[in-house]
Amino acid sequence: MGLMGTRILVTEDNEDNRHILRDLLTSAGYEVIEAVTGEEGVRLAETQRPDLILMDVQLPGFDGYEATRRIKGNLALRQIPVIAVTSYALSGDDVKAREAGCDAYVAKPFSPRDLLVKIRECLAQGTPGAPS
Ligand code: MN
Numbered sequence: 001m002g003l004m005g006t007r008i009l010v011t012e013d014n015e016d017n018r019h020i021l022r023d024l025l026t027s028a029g030y031e032v033i034e035a036v037t038g039e040e041g042v043r044l045a046e047t048q049r050p051d052l053i054l055m056d057v058q059l060p061g062f063d064g065y066e067a068t069r070r071i072k073g074n075l076a077l078r079q080i081p082v083i084a085v086t087s088y089a090l091s092g093d094d095v096k097a098r099e100a101g102c103d104a105y106v107a108k109p110f111s112p113r114d115l116l117v118k119i120r121e122c123l124a125q126g127t128p129g130a131p132s
Pocket of ligand 1: 013014039056057058059
């Protein structure tokens with residue numbers, strides 16, 4: 001069992017946040033792909049087929065919800081778990097995330113430990129029957 005080869009697409013426009021997530025995820029053994037805009041996130045989902053996507057909600061251009069709708073609207077991509085990451089714990093964000101097709105939701109500032117647990121849960125649910 002190992003995380004080798006498990007790739008996570010981080011879609012996040014803030015450089016500091018990307019750095020934090022890159023360090024956290026690579027330390028946990030994941031491979032990280034990075035996108036800065038929603039458009040790039042959708043494109044990398046299509047071309048790189050990551051195992052999971054962390055989707056910042058507030059992005060330049062179309063936002064993380066729209067990017068998630070586009071990914072989930074693609075039959076070839078819709079099984080990829082998407083975790084929405086919001087900047088504020090606004091009431092209703094969890095509902096918006098679900099409506100956009102996100103599989104889970106975390107609000108900044110998130111606990112690194114909790115985020116890793118959520119990622120593991122989503123990976124387990126996203127690949128039924130996959131070897132582990
Ligand atoms: Mn942002």
